[in-house]
Amino acid sequence: MNPVACSAPRRLASFALASVPGSERVALAQVADSVADLNLPPRRLDKLKTAVAEATMNAIEHGNDNRPDLAVDIEVFYSGTEIIVTVTDHGGREGSGWADRGDDTEIPDLDRKLSGDQGPRGWGLFLIRHMVDGMEVTAEGEHRTVRLTIRTPVPGG
Amino acid sequence: MDKSMTSMVVRVGDGLTSVIDIRGDVTAASEPALMAAYEEASRQGARRLVLNFSDLKYMNSGGIGMLVTLLVRANRQHQPLAAYGLSDHYREIFELTRLDEAIGIYDDEPSALAG
Numbered sequence: 001m002n003p004v005a006c007s008a009p010r011r012l013a014s015f016a017l018a019s020v021p022g023s024e025r026v027a028l029a030q031v032a033d034s035v036a037d038l039n040l041p042p043r044r045l046d047k048l049k050t051a052v053a054e055a056t057m058n059a060i061e062h063g064n065d066n067r068p069d070l071a072v073d074i075e076v077f078y079s080g081t082e083i084i085v086t087v088t089d090h091g092g093r094e095g096s097g098w099a100d101r102g103d104d105t106e107i108p109d110l111d112r113k114l115s116g117d118q119g120p121r122g123w124g125l126f127l128i129r130h131m132v133d134g135m136e137v138t139a140e141g142e143h144r145t146v147r148l149t150i151r152t153p154v155p156g157g
Numbered sequence: 158m159d160k161s162m163t164s165m166v167v168r169v170g171d172g173l174t175s176v177i178d179i180r181g182d183v184t185a186a187s188e189p190a191l192m193a194a195y196e197e198a199s200r201q202g203a204r205r206l207v208l209n210f211s212d213l214k215y216m217n218s219g220g221i222g223m224l225v226t227l228l229v230r231a232n233r234q235h236q237p238l239a240a241y242g243l244s245d246h247y248r249e250i251f252e253l254t255r256l257d258e259a260i261g262i263y264d265d266e267p268s269a270l271a272g
Contacts (some may be wrong), residue, residue: 021186025215046246055220081265110255113225115231121222130253152236 009077009084014119016071017056018029019089020121021065024056027074035083038152048083048150051131054124055087055146063089063144078152085148093142162214163187165194167201171173171270180212185219189227195225195227204236208260211242221254228259237261241269 010071013034017023028049040048054070064070077084108126112118128135134149162182170176175198177191198206231238239261243251251257264267 024217043245046244050246050250053215057217057219069230103255108254110259111227114229114259116229119222119223120229121219122220127218127253129220129251 003139006034007013007025009082011067011075011078019066019070019072021060021066021079023060024053027072028053029054031074031076031085035078037081038078038151040083042149047131048085048144051067051109051128051135051147051148052085052087053143054131055085055148056130058089058124059089059091059146063091071085081147081154087148088143088145088146090142091144092139145149163190164210166196167194169201170207172268173202173204174207174270175201176207176209176266176270177211178209180245181214183216183220184214186225187220188223191223191227192230195230199234199236206231206238207212207237207266208238208240209242210244210247212249213242213244214226216247216250217228220255221250224256224260228256239263239269239272241265242259 013030015030017026027049031052032045032049035045035048052074056074058107059072061064073088075086106118106122109118110124113120128146128148132148132150134147138145138147158206163184163186164180166180167180168178175196177198179191183191195206199224228238237260241263242265243262248257248262251260251262261272263272
């Protein structure tokens with residue numbers, strides 16, 4: 001077994017952002033900075049940045065209902081073969097229902113959108129799923145966490 | 158933070174085609190600027206619209222939704238849309254969302270105008 005792949009993920013960054021419009025831009029910039037030394041190919045980095053921005057927007061709008069007093073917590077880890085980004089909001093609290101509401105739960109279809117069957121928005125989760133190698137959502141108490149993983153080039157490979 | 162990060166400039170491209178130069182961000186917050194540009198182009202008699210993304214800095218899912226709204230409006234007026242200047246990343250997003258099937262994608266302005 002590759003000893004690099006078995007090592008515990010190393011935390012590269014941890015930060016909290018207010019739930020205000022524009023925080024997603026801060027999130028993608030800080031995540032990009034934190035992985036700058038990992039030599040992620042530019043196309044992969046663009047995908048990671050888009051996924052992080054979309055997950056942060058979902059956290060702000062759906063998890064935290066745009067309440068500036070509720071933070072979005074972001075952590076970045078590196079396992080040797082994967083970058084893992086966790087985006088945590090307060091979407092598990094009473095009265096919230098991030099996963100059960102909004103257009104994002106419906107698979108977006110351009111034809112249906114153009115005919116008016118679907119609203120024009122609702123591309124967020126669709127984009128995330130296509131940008132990263134893995135996405136999972138977990139909930140613990142009032143916190144809900146989206147975990148994004150993206151594979152990195154094998155060191156020396 | 159999400160305001161005033163977009164500018165849209167309308168200019169005559171070729172005959173009845175108008176070019177909208179998009180600079181900065183394309184997000185849901187850009188919708189008033191893009192719709193104003195669309196209306197100005199339509200007032201000028203544009204039968205076809207070309208979106209210039211050469212100076213695009215950032216586009217998110219809200220921006221994609223806004224482009225869908227623009228497409229609906231343009232389709233109603235029988236105004237085809239084309240685009241050029243997209244980076245490889247955003248070109249891929251156009252393919253994933255199938256926007257590339259509804260908006261003609263070109264490498265540069267002369268190709269988009271000739272399209």
